[in-house]
Amino acid sequence: MRTQVGIVGAGPAGLLLAHLLARAGIASVIVEAKDRPHLEGRIRAGVLEQGAVDVLNEAGLGERMAREGLVHDGIELAFDGAKHRIPFAELTGGRRITVYGQHEVVKDLIAARLAAGGDIVFSAEDVAVSGIDEKPAIRWLKDGAEHILECDFIAGCDGFHGICRGAFPADAITLYDKIYPFAWLGILAQAPPTSDELIYASHDRGFALYSMRSPQITRLYLQCRPEEDLAEWPDERIWAELHTRLETADGWRLVEGEVLQKSVTAMRSFVAAPMRHGRLFLAGDAAHIVPPTGAKGMNLAVADVRLLARAFDAFYRTGATDGLDGYSDRALRRVWKAERFSWWMTSMLHRFDGATPFERQMQRAELDYVTSSRAAMQTLAENYVGLPFD
Numbered sequence: 001m002r003t004q005v006g007i008v009g010a011g012p013a014g015l016l017l018a019h020l021l022a023r024a025g026i027a028s029v030i031v032e033a034k035d036r037p038h039l040e041g042r043i044r045a046g047v048l049e050q051g052a053v054d055v056l057n058e059a060g061l062g063e064r065m066a067r068e069g070l071v072h073d074g075i076e077l078a079f080d081g082a083k084h085r086i087p088f089a090e091l092t093g094g095r096r097i098t099v100y101g102q103h104e105v106v107k108d109l110i111a112a113r114l115a116a117g118g119d120i121v122f123s124a125e126d127v128a129v130s131g132i133d134e135k136p137a138i139r140w141l142k143d144g145a146e147h148i149l150e151c152d153f154i155a156g157c158d159g160f161h162g163i164c165r166g167a168f169p170a171d172a173i174t175l176y177d178k179i180y181p182f183a184w185l186g187i188l189a190q191a192p193p194t195s196d197e198l199i200y201a202s203h204d205r206g207f208a209l210y211s212m213r214s215p216q217i218t219r220l221y222l223q224c225r226p227e228e229d230l231a232e233w234p235d236e237r238i239w240a241e242l243h244t245r246l247e248t249a250d251g252w253r254l255v256e257g258e259v260l261q262k263s264v265t266a267m268r269s270f271v272a273a274p275m276r277h278g279r280l281f282l283a284g285d286a287a288h289i290v291p292p293t294g295a296k297g298m299n300l301a302v303a304d305v306r307l308l309a310r311a312f313d314a315f316y317r318t319g320a321t322d323g324l325d326g327y328s329d330r331a332l333r334r335v336w337k338a339e340r341f342s343w344w345m346t347s348m349l350h351r352f353d354g355a356t357p358f359e360r361q362m363q364r365a366e367l368d369y370v371t372s373s374r375a376a377m378q379t380l381a382e383n384y385v386g387l388p389f390d
Contacts, residue, residue, distance in 0.1 A: 003029045006138045006151035008164050013284030013301040014157030015109035020309035026316055029119040029149055031138050036122050044102035046213055047295035049386025050095040052302040064108055069100035077371055078201040081249040084371035091381040101213050102298050129154055129167050132280040159285040168277045180267035185224040191257025193218055201246050207350045208245035223350055228264050235259045267291045269339055274328040288335050294342030303389045304331050341383040
């Protein structure tokens with residue numbers, strides 16, 4: 001087999017890249033280790049920046065998102081028994097966020113690629129890449145047979161645990177990593193949202209987040225230990241802890257419902273630089289991970305592949321290599337700013353075991369300043385709705 005761009009991974013990054021390339025007349029094949037039901041059922045992030053929404057709409061992929069997504073004009077920060085609203089639209093000239101689950105985006109992207117006759121290989125085994133300096137190829141097994149895809153370039157969109165980042169020579173890549181001393185216990189609940197916007201709560205017992213996925217489904221999180229055993233968290237304990245951490249003196253109350261799913265999410269910040277070696281380019285979680293506090297993971301993937309698609313388009317139309325040569329530096333500028341924002345939100349809102357009384361008061365002072373200064377609120381708002389993609 002041969003194509004122009006071989007893509008490893010059928011998550012949001014790989015699928016969107018294939019779609020953008022097809023619109024530019026560039027052929028691609030996606031090779032994915034998981035099957036389609038797994039990809040479409042995997043619950044991940046659910047907040048889209050304004051720029052990500054714009055990219056999906058411009059690519060003709062936003063019809064269901066526009067119909068079912070929940071558009072929010074702000075968030076609320078809760079601490080010391082009170083909620084404080086950060087009005088995004090007012091502070092950013094009308095820019096907003098859209099709550100629309102990553103698995104829903106993946107469903108839309110897979111449907112669009114298949115409807116357009118795009119090549120997606122699901123359930124590929126023993127995927128490997130080779131020849132990244134001169135003659136790139138992707139190899140895999142399927143139904144007992146070996147397959148080889150020769151291509152001009154490879155896009156590694158295969159996530160943090162994928163194989164593409166490991167194909168870089170060890171002396172050609174630097175890994176930056178921070179592991180946080182806590183995790184998130186997350187649930188999906190069959191309960192209609194009782195807040196119009198997300199609530200980020202800083203509490204003496206730990207952080208909590210009130211979110212939603214649809215008019216019928218609520219998404220909630222509790223700060224917990226990284227090694228937490230879900231067997232020790234029956235539904236009654238989860239709801240009791242959510243009531244304690246989220247509810248405030250204004251009388252707002254959390255509505256309970258059937259718990260549909262429970263999981264524990266580790267918290268880390270990670271960047272691999274550069275994001276290109278030879279003819280292999282990394283995008284999305286293959287190159288960077290952010291703690292979910294800043295809602296940046298899927299949005300960074302969209303920003304990466306938008307840059308990469310434009311660089312491939314320029315190369316195939318004119319032979320220009322400036323976009324490909326500058327891809328890593330341009331992408332990393334935005335990545336590091338998103339890493340900073342996610343680290344800052346995480347540091348401000350979570351309880352750190354062993355923190356001194358002074359350090360805890362500094363967190364409170366930070367929250368007080370952010371919610372009382374228009375300049376500080378605007379900084380948070382600009383980062384949350386998304387910095388420019390270019």
